[in-house]
Amino acid sequence: MTKLHAGTALAHDLSATTQPLDAIDALIAQQRPGFALTRPFYTAPDIFTRDMERVFRRHWHCLTHESAVPNAGDFELFKLGDEQIILTRGADGNLHALLNVCRHRGAEVCTRQKGNAKAFVCPYHAWTYGNDGALRAARLMPKEFDRSLYGLKQVKLRMSAGLVFVSFADTPLDFDPVDRALQASCGQYGWGNAKIAHRETYAIDANWKLAVENYVECYHCGPAHPEYSQTHALEQPLHMIEELNQSMEARTCALGIEVGSGDRWQTSENGQEAIHVFRYALYEGVRTGSQDGSPVAPLMGRFTDYDGGVTSVHLGGTSFLVCYPDHGMVYRFIPKTADSCEMELLWLVKGDAVEGRDYDLECLTWLWRVTTDEDKKIIEHTSRGVRSHFYEPGPIAPMEQNELRYINWYLAELARP
Template identity: 75%
Template sequence: MSVFATAAPSADGIDQLIAAHKPGHGLARPFYTDPDIYERDLERVFRRHWHCLAHESVVPKPNDFEVFRMASEQVILTRHADGTIHALLNVCRHRGAEVCTRDKGNARVFVCPYHAWTYGNDGSLKAARLMPKDFKREDYGLKALHIRVVEGLIFISFADEPLDFSEVENLLHATCGQYGWGQAKVAHRQTYPVDANWKLAVENYVECYHCGPAHPEYSQTHALEQPAHMIEALNASMEERTRALGIEVGSGDRWQTSAKNREAIHAFRYALYDGVKTGSQDGSPLSMLMGRFTEFDGGVTSVHLGGTSFLVCYPDYGMIYRFIPKGPRACEMELIWLVNSEAEEGRDYDLAKLVWLWTVTTDEDKAIIEHTSRGVLSHYFLPGPIAPMEQNELRYIDWYLDEISRPS
């Protein structure tokens, strides 16, 4: 198939594009523009893997709920009266109408506005008016998604048989658990609509080759762009400080395809520049320390998980990055800031200062991603070689191609 072809590829055509991929290079134009490839992405990546939906503090009280929109799906996140958390599809089992018509609130039941079928916030069907006597309500509850809550983080899977989550759970305990995310709360959330395919947004996130040119603010405090020998020295000093605090933050590379029915996760640590405490405008602390940290260690822990979820841990706050497909040429990035659950805005942290670095960085990322999205629309675009500093992007591309090569 010509790299300049404009017709939508068939299933065989998609497989031919995958086979024609040049190792060590970026993806060809159709992977970012074609509706059929987007649908395959949803089938073989989005519906196969686990996604971080939120932190459980977004539904703090019994009967709290919030609706999350992901691709063509709507998920109702609820906390039942007994404290259990459920993830339910917002699709009536009668004629398919949305049963929950508010974005968030507190409700014991959801009443479908079409024919008044009534569901409990655990998904069970409570009432179906004027149905025959042999109708079995227990067979028509809302579809429940698989859910895991680990260190306060809520993960969902759309798969009928989800990927094994045990390696992810263990590594989250060893990373986010040390930073006290199970005792955290959401301080702020921000959603960025992006006019670009979701993979362009993820590829941008996983590499720091662009950090120097595109993120001067981030690069003032984070040392990821330095030569390997300098980074190794900074990292060694960071780890020494962490151990001196009596803390052992885990790391591990389990970035694997789903071929063996396991979820992918990669957790790694890296240092800030000497004297920098946290990810802020000038490196100064932003909020109360979290978890086991009694002092700053000058480091960051980063977690890549399942292809759409990314976590950043500082001693005084945390970040959840969610990438949400919205169409072949549209996606969203949601940023969620976490702080110690006992921290109070205005007393323990200044919200404007807390969100400054990642707001500035994400504004810049949105612009970069959209520049790239417009550029790859060119019929003359040919992907170039991946730079050595983009090794995580290269690995992501190879992982992605493997995932969409194998049927569900």
């Protein structure tokens, strides 16, 4: 892992460049090591613009699970920042991530959220595109017009363990190590054969970084999430749950399963994506993430019993995954404006599980709905606070080590051209 510290190191790196510091670079250089970000990083429109250019468009993002578009012709429209992506499955079964921008005058060619279609017809001048993005028809254009040059633009798409990832970068970061890490973790839980049981989107009146920072630390879990803290030992410092973690790993091994973990949280400087896979224990007697720790769906993947543990994945700055033996969670953070974002949650279950027979939707979703409702309130309380001109960043607590690492990573990405 590349360890980067904001402040002195970044100031040195920036001073070594031939170009003078702009206002944002100066703020990065002034960042106090070990402290939260200063107010402009959560409020300034020009910093949000750079966030989108240097962080969001540089990294891979989990879009959905492939079960969202299971059949040929199925499509769904996804909005990420200022961009719209049509995820569609072609007649050959392959997935395509098409930008929703007509190659004629730029109109949106897809105007429905989801459905099934053999082609997308622009409502402006009726240019018609296939599911693979190829321009099939351009009415009344001259004979010499070459349709092959005007297909819909596509973003890079990769799949791993049933998940669909996209990158807006011209030269995407190396995805192969990410794929190996996901196969060794989510793959053991059977995510490749899973399906989406439920999705829920939360509109947050806060900068996207406040939402992510809240997610990556559990210092707040005890006071803010009493329901989560009754079952998940992560609400305690790591050194206090070492024995629980050892018992969890012993149970996993006894099942004949080896769930991969590893820390490759790094900047994109060397063309690599950031990913951190780690495991932690539930409290004794708790089997999964539910209201009382009882199972909520059929066991998945290689699991023939519960090991009393959780596998968590942090990936590329906006995508976070949670694996239980009987269900999975995908947590997506979507920047909207300098002071607004969205969090989307996907609940995954075994692909052949039937609602009402194999799982009850209310029981399946209860814990993370309650927790996310609480998170939304916390994040928005914080957002209103940091907008104050009297806001002054405080020191990061030891239990917020992942937040500090995220802040340092973010600042390093923001400083890179």
